[in-house]
Amino acid sequence: MNNQESNTKPKERKRKEKPPVEESLLAMGHRACTGCGEALGAKLVMDVAGPKTYVATATGCLEVFSTPFPESAWRMPWIHSLFENSAAVAAGIEAGLIAQGRDKDVNVIAQGGDGGTADIGIGCLSGMLERGHNVLYVCYDNEAYMNTGVQRSGLTPFDARTTTSPYGKKSWGNKTEKKNLPGIVAAHNIPYVATASVGYPFDLQRKVKKALSIKGPKFIQIHVPCPLGWVYPAHLTVEIAKLAILTGLIPIYEMEYGELTRSRKIGKNRKPVEEYLKLQGRFKHLFSGKPEAEEELEKIRQIAEKNIKKFGLA
């Protein structure tokens, strides 16, 4: 097991007694699948943001599993409107709060999945960023349209098998690499862009805290494994999230005003991409032993290599 989180210092912590664990602001009883990475991500975000936070959520798993009427898992003011407009709804909330003089000491968060953010919702996201609203956008990236049954999105990785990018005689799965969404967002020259992962929850929460301390538009993309869609046993969610980073396939970094300011080095802990891929059913077809499969694996190694160079992860 690998739990070398840089900011975890057990010895130091032992000295002062911590207060008892409080209930999360994402209440128990929600209907996320067992081992859901997105539920974990949202819980970590909400608990840093605190109760004085307005949340607009896009249609998707997160919205469906948390708000089947008459139940809601949210303990803060929360709204769901449509699939593609959470950024615009959050912008409207922010404008409404300013107009009413109720914008002091509160946060406004918009959130959605990878499809709701990188594909159908990218227009509203771009508008919100460009106008400079004091809103944090959180994208929970589980790399496909999970709520509708694992269809391919713009953030589905290369060669991953989904229900609309299947493996077959003439296909190795998804034909495209992940869209560089953080790059697109950073091109709006906003104060803060970060990628994070549920594999590193302390790092994730630090980034949310930092983002919320900055006025203006902020964006965090959180890599959240999905046991159902990626086809792996539920207890491996955090493990797989860590491997995505340690193989270089998911770079974890921060950008301020469009410039890369910090990245999470993997250095000697770097793992071969196979260690990440072979745990997941969506990449099973790459391990048939056929020479063509080996060629595909090589392409994925090259993606990791590119990331390591681009973000200085070595």
Next chain:
Amino acid sequence: MKKFIEGSMAVAEGVKICRPLVVSAYPITPQTHIVEHLSQMVADGDLDAQFINVESEFGAASVVLGAEASGARSFSATTSQGLLLMGEVLFNIAGMRLPVVITVANRSVSAPINIWNDHSDSMVIRDSGWIMLFAENNQEAHDMQIQAYKIAETPEISLPVMINMDGFILTHAYETVDTIGQEEADKFLPPYKPEIYLDVENPITMGPLEEPQWYMETRYRIQEAQMEAKPIIKRVAQEFKEQIGRYFGGLIDTYRIDGAETLLVAMGSAIGTIKDAIDELRDKGEKVGLLKIRCFRPFPNEEIIEVLKDVKNVAVLEKAVSLGASGIVADEIKGALYHTPYRPEISNFFLGLGGRDISKESIIEIYNETITKRQDNIFVDIHPDIVEQIKIR
């Protein structure tokens, strides 16, 4: 105060006195002047609102949805393609019972692209749950803004209101408009204080998933609120009349219907031309009058039956076609009469599509045809030679 102003300015002035806190819009002809005027009012400090320039009408509708949910009175305006792009959000706003007001500068829908007036745009949105009002002239468009907020924000209604005014014909026309002063407006429309809104002190969840055991009841409540809005719309028009002194009808209005055997039915700016035609026909001794539909949603069945029950002929003049079916207003009128003993002959005409001029002469011809024989789905003033030129590829 009487001012000689453009229709769009009449709307902007009407909106301003409602003190909206958030205005969000995207430019599209012929709506642009409305939001340009509002934008200038904000820039000049005459309107204390957040003016949010967005990336699309979809974004505009979503911004006002969020603002309204936060408890802020909100406004938007659009037309045509923009209204259609808003469509998904419009259904959502009504479903969430948010009393947003938007003004639509009615325009045709592409293809072919055409920026001029008809009612094709709003008619597509008619099943969304919005209350839909149609203004006859710029004075009514001005007066409707404040009435719309009062109707929308009535707690038992809590539905959005769409004010329809004919693009260019009204929005770009200069007329003398008697504008309402701020003091009068504040007396008429109290500040917006919703019972339910997003608030960190009293957190709620809005927009939950509703499974089959809940959805129908929620939709039932919208239908119920639409029906309950009928007396409210009439009451608000009465209150307006009493306080401000102007009246353009409640759900409907009529013109020279005493002893009429034939009634022409229409919505929007064509009413003016139709009135002129009726005056001319009445001068010649023809027994003809006008039924103006001011409120299309909720549909005023009872009021329409009351007016049509004793007439022989009805001619419905529409600026939209339900392609593959018939005239939308005509069919709804026929439906309203079906369970009554009244059986006027109902003719329906399409006119003014894509900005085609509506002349008094055409109206008189419509009348003459209607009294001769029932007319179904007639495209008025259509040129057979042009039809002939339009070939299927």
Next chain:
Amino acid sequence: MAKPVGIYVKPGSSKENKTGSWRTERPIFKHDTCTDCRICVMVCPDGAVFGSNYIYDPDYDYCKGCGICAQECPVDDIEMVPEVR
């Protein structure tokens, strides 16, 4: 006045739904080698681990038995056992 049904919901009411019945495996927190690091608390997707001062336990009314806590515990102080009811 009666409020329209369906447009709003009370916060945190999901607790009406006891997801503990989903479990096929049950995490047992042994309290032997715990270092009070709270990784189990952090990684629980359901926010269902509670306690303080080296003593942590899941709320079995809600724990879905995913086993992430057992997988991630750096000192192997959590064991997954088959659920028997």
